[in-house]
Amino acid sequence: MISWGKNNKEKIFFTYLFCVFFLSPFLSLIFPDQGRKTVRSCSFSISYDSISSPLLSGAILFLPKTEAFNSSSPFFPSFFKDSEDRFPVPKIPFAPPNYVCYRASSPLKIDGHLEETDWKRARWTEDFLDIEGESRPKPRFRTRAKMLWDDNYFYVAADLEEKDVWATLTERDSIIYLDNDFEVFIDPDGDSHEYYELEINAFGTVWDLLLIRPYRDGGPAVHAWDIRGLKAAVKVDGTINKPGDKDKGWTVELAFPWEVLKECIHPGKLKPDPGDQWRVNFSRVEYRVNVKDGRYEKAKDPSSGRLLAEDNWVWAPTGLINIHYPEMWGYVQFSEKIVGQGKEEFQLSFEQDASWALRQIYYRQKDFFARQRRYSENIEELGLAKLKVEKYRWPPEIKVTWNGWEARLLSEDGRTILFIREDGRFWKSSLEGKETKEEEDKI
Numbered sequence: 001m002i003s004w005g006k007n008n009k010e011k012i013f014f015t016y017l018f019c020v021f022f023l024s025p026f027l028s029l030i031f032p033d034q035g036r037k038t039v040r041s042c043s044f045s046i047s048y049d050s051i052s053s054p055l056l057s058g059a060i061l062f063l064p065k066t067e068a069f070n071s072s073s074p075f076f077p078s079f080f081k082d083s084e085d086r087f088p089v090p091k092i093p094f095a096p097p098n099y100v101c102y103r104a105s106s107p108l109k110i111d112g113h114l115e116e117t118d119w120k121r122a123r124w125t126e127d128f129l130d131i132e133g134e135s136r137p138k139p140r141f142r143t144r145a146k147m148l149w150d151d152n153y154f155y156v157a158a159d160l161e162e163k164d165v166w167a168t169l170t171e172r173d174s175i176i177y178l179d180n181d182f183e184v185f186i187d188p189d190g191d192s193h194e195y196y197e198l199e200i201n202a203f204g205t206v207w208d209l210l211l212i213r214p215y216r217d218g219g220p221a222v223h224a225w226d227i228r229g230l231k232a233a234v235k236v237d238g239t240i241n242k243p244g245d246k247d248k249g250w251t252v253e254l255a256f257p258w259e260v261l262k263e264c265i266h267p268g269k270l271k272p273d274p275g276d277q278w279r280v281n282f283s284r285v286e287y288r289v290n291v292k293d294g295r296y297e298k299a300k301d302p303s304s305g306r307l308l309a310e311d312n313w314v315w316a317p318t319g320l321i322n323i324h325y326p327e328m329w330g331y332v333q334f335s336e337k338i339v340g341q342g343k344e345e346f347q348l349s350f351e352q353d354a355s356w357a358l359r360q361i362y363y364r365q366k367d368f369f370a371r372q373r374r375y376s377e378n379i380e381e382l383g384l385a386k387l388k389v390e391k392y393r394w395p396p397e398i399k400v401t402w403n404g405w406e407a408r409l410l411s412e413d414g415r416t417i418l419f420i421r422e423d424g425r426f427w428k429s430s431l432e433g434k435e436t437k438e439e440e441d442k443i
């Protein structure tokens with residue numbers, strides 16, 4: 001193991017510098033046959049001779065593997081500091097919002113109007129926040145969503161307050177977030193892989209795609225994937241692409257057929273069972289606009305002339321400007337109750353906290369690998385030995401495999417094992433009754 005700890009970092013670094021730049025010329029004098037014969041001074045005129053080159057090569061090959069190279073010491077230039085290379089992690093506490101999704105009493109008419117009694121009975125989500133969380137400025141316009149389901153569809157409705165409704169894209173599978181848009185993300189089994197994304201603008205143009213893995217884990221995003229049978233409609237409360245008047249906003253109404261969503265549900269399921277919880281998020285991309293020659297155009301920074309960055313307002317903040325952190329998305333629990341006919345509580349589960357604890361291993365392994373060029377099986381090395389995880393036997397067992405690593409965490413009752421691995425996928429295996437130990441050994 002190559003690790004000297006923080007106290008020795010600078011010593012190691014400067015010892016190498018000393019060897020390479022000052023000592024090697026003297027060694028050349030002592031061993032003239034091994035190096036250059038003429039050394040006029042302790043100058044920096046070293047070259048790739050037989051003495052200095054091993055030292056220099058050693059420094060090049062060896063130092064990047066040490067803690068010294070990742071020091072946050074002020075003596076090191078910034079490109080040596082690990083803060084620059086840190087794997088981006090959510091900078092907010094783990095507190096995903098939740099929503100109980102009730103059944104619709106009859107099929108909804110997907111026309112953008114949220115006039116159905118069922119919609120009126122469904123509750124709004126919390127108002128959307130900046131994607132980085134509550135520490136960022138409150139969104140300029142209110143955005144909220146609702147959900148319902150029946151035997152054939154998962155329904156989503158959204159209300160987007162907006163004083164200037166505009167859109168440009170009319171072709172399916174265009175990059176819709178280049179316009180103001182509303183976006184839906186659905187990870188049915190919550191494993192953070194194989195999830196759906198849909199974006200829609202105020203024209204009702206959609207972009208639907210399937211993410212095999214988040215981009216951070218290599219993707220890819222399958223743009224050619226289409227939600228066959230998707231019903232999508234938008235209603236503009238005001239005028240579209242007409243500056244000069246003040247609009248109120250736009251509403252979105254969507255019906256996702258289970259027939260398509262089942263592709264990423266656990267095998268054998270056509271739709272969720274009552275009580276199932278899915279990971280879902282909604283996002284709204286919003287640009288600042290100016291009016292020029294009677295048309296909207298995206299606002300630019302007057303000093304640089306560049307387009308101003310868009311705002312991302314979401315239901316479940318991820319704590320960084322990246323929606324593709326499915327571990328931060330909201331939990332949607334499907335209820336068998338008809339909307340308006342009784343109330344069901346959302347079931348908070350210890351598994352959620354345990355999954356978050358395992359996710360820390362994923363984040364830490366990313367950093368550990370960046371520094372050490374290997375993964376760790378040692379929870380102390382990852383700095384996570386002291387985590388407390390209720391109802392689970394922390395620490396998990398971590399195994400480094402030929403192509404990565406895998407961690408598994410057993411519940412106190414021995415009936416559940418949670419897994420996470422190098423590519424970020426999280427999953428669960430349930431074990432039953434007396435055979436628990438035996439089954440566990442098999443996994």
Ligand SMILES: [Ca+2]
Nearest residue numbers: 109111113114
């Ligand atoms: Ca409707």
Ligand SMILES: [Ca+2]
Nearest residue numbers: 189191193194
């Ligand atoms: Ca999934």
Ligand SMILES: [Ca+2]
Nearest residue numbers: 208223224225
């Ligand atoms: Ca598509």
